[in-house]
Amino acid sequence: MPPIVIPVWFYGFDAIMYFISSIIGFIISFYFHKIYSLSSEKRHLYLFWGFLILSFGLLSLSITDIYSYITLWRCGPFCTLGILSKAFDIESFSYFLYFGLSIIAYSLLVLAYIPQKFKIKNLPTWLMAIYFIVVLITLPLERGEIVWFSYSLFFDLIAFLMLVFIFFINLTNLNENKGMNNLLVTVSFIFLSLFHLLRIFSFISGWMYVLAHLSMLASFLILLYVVIKVKRK
Amino acid sequence: MNPRRTKMQIYIDILKNLQKSNGRMIKTHIVYKANLTHSRLKEYLNFLMLKEFIEERNNGGETFFVITEKGVKFLKDIDKLKKISDAFGVPL
Numbered sequence: 001m002p003p004i005v006i007p008v009w010f011y012g013f014d015a016i017m018y019f020i021s022s023i024i025g026f027i028i029s030f031y032f033h034k035i036y037s038l039s040s041e042k043r044h045l046y047l048f049w050g051f052l053i054l055s056f057g058l059l060s061l062s063i064t065d066i067y068s069y070i071t072l073w074r075c076g077p078f079c080t081l082g083i084l085s086k087a088f089d090i091e092s093f094s095y096f097l098y099f100g101l102s103i104i105a106y107s108l109l110v111l112a113y114i115p116q117k118f119k120i121k122n123l124p125t126w127l128m129a130i131y132f133i134v135v136l137i138t139l140p141l142e143r144g145e146i147v148w149f150s151y152s153l154f155f156d157l158i159a160f161l162m163l164v165f166i167f168f169i170n171l172t173n174l175n176e177n178k179g180m181n182n183l184l185v186t187v188s189f190i191f192l193s194l195f196h197l198l199r200i201f202s203f204i205s206g207w208m209y210v211l212a213h214l215s216m217l218a219s220f221l222i223l224l225y226v227v228i229k230v231k232r233k
Numbered sequence: 234m235n236p237r238r239t240k241m242q243i244y245i246d247i248l249k250n251l252q253k254s255n256g257r258m259i260k261t262h263i264v265y266k267a268n269l270t271h272s273r274l275k276e277y278l279n280f281l282m283l284k285e286f287i288e289e290r291n292n293g294g295e296t297f298f299v300i301t302e303k304g305v306k307f308l309k310d311i312d313k314l315k316k317i318s319d320a321f322g323v324p325l
Contacts, residue, residue, distance in 0.1 A: 035314050035325055038241050043323045112323055173322030181320030230316045 007206035010213075011069050017213050018062035021220040025055030028223055043112045050108035057101030064094035099155040106162040113169040156196040163193040184226050191219035241325070243267065243277055248286060248308050251300040257290075259297045 006014070029051035036044040068091045170186040198212035238246070250266040251258050258266070264274050278298065281287045286304035290297055311325070318325040 031314065031317050035318050038311065038314065039239065039318075039325050040241075041239075041323075041325075044318065044325075047321065047323060170322055177319070177322075179319070181316065182322065185320045185322070226320050227317060230313050230320070233313070233316075 005203060005206045006209050010206065010210055011072075012066070014209075014213050015062045015065035015069065017217045018058045018065065021216055022055040022058035022062060024220040024224045025051045025058060027227060029055060031227060046108045046112035050105045050112065052105075053101050053108065054105035057098040057105065060094050060101075061098045064091045067091070095152075099152055102159055103155070106159055106166075109166055110162050113166050153200055156199045160193055160196040160200070163189055163196065167193055181226050181230070184222050188219045188222040188226075191215045191222065195219065240277075243269070244281060244286075245308070245311060247274075247277060247281065248300055248304050251287065251298060252305065252308065257297050257299040259295065263298065 029048050032044055032048035032051060036048050068088060071086075167186065167189040170182070170189055174182040174186050192215070195212050195216040198208050198215060202209040202212060246267050247263060250263065254262070260271070260274065260278075263269075263278075264271055267274065267277075269277070278287065278289075281304070282289060284303075284307075285301055286307055287298050287300055290299055315325045
């Protein structure tokens with residue numbers, strides 16, 4: 001497993017980006033909760049839980065990232081391996097939590113977007129359940145003894161494929177409705193897919209890591225813009 | 234064939250029709266506009282009155298229903314939520 005490359009100047013920015021994204025995610029989930037309370041439709045419930053769980057994952061990551069950066073900054077050149085490994089253990093657990101929560105969240109989003117006319121009703125649910133179990137089993141195996149545990153090809157590849165599926169469904173909706181908001185949501189899912197795709201290559205260069213995080217932030221900011229645009233009218 | 238309307242869509246239809254007709258309508262006109270039977274309409278009107286979105290009034294022996302300010306606000310709010318939901322391609 002290759003170690004992830006994070007530019008030193010970017011330390012802390014990623015945590016702030018996770019935090020902003022999680023707050024926007026909470027806002028989106030709040031609106032889908034309101035929508036679900038009116039519609040009682042399962043698809044809205046899936047979107048509510050999907051964004052809520054994703055936001056909790058991002059929030060946990062932002063908190064532990066800040067903690068580890070502060071630990072690193074405080075001890076400076078006098079860092080002992082004990083202090084660092086404790087901080088990285090916490091961060092590593094947080095990444096593990098984020099990977100799991102994200103897979104659940106994306107699975108729920110995929111369920112919300114699976115066409116309603118799908119004949120074998122329980123098949124997607126079963127597939128997602130099996131998928132999640134596989135992820136849970138394989139993720140700990142994938143983590144080695146390298147300091148940075150934040151890299152997981154398996155997780156990012158799976159997340160990317162799920163988001164590409166959601167993007168294509170949104171593209172179909174965009175083709176049917178041709179609305180500006182549909183376009184913005186579609187673009188938002190492109191950026192979120194890009195986030196995971198660029199993370200896959202973040203062992204090559206620090207810029208990949210930076211661009212990945214900028215994509216994630218752009219994705220959530222676009223969603224926030226859609227909500228503000230609708231609310232202001 | 235049009236897909237079956239959800240309860241929420243029927244509530245919205247009733248309120249929108251009331252709003253279009255200067256905020257007031259007699260029961261028979263609501264039945265016609267909302268495409269419902271008298272017995273089913275009663276159930277929906279009771280719910281809307283319970284939520285204080287509409288009011289039943291009497292004028293010279295004629296009973297009619299009016300949309301309240303709360304009902305108008307509800308329609309505005311639901312329109313915004315519908316736009317968010319539509320943007321994600323999962324319509325309300």
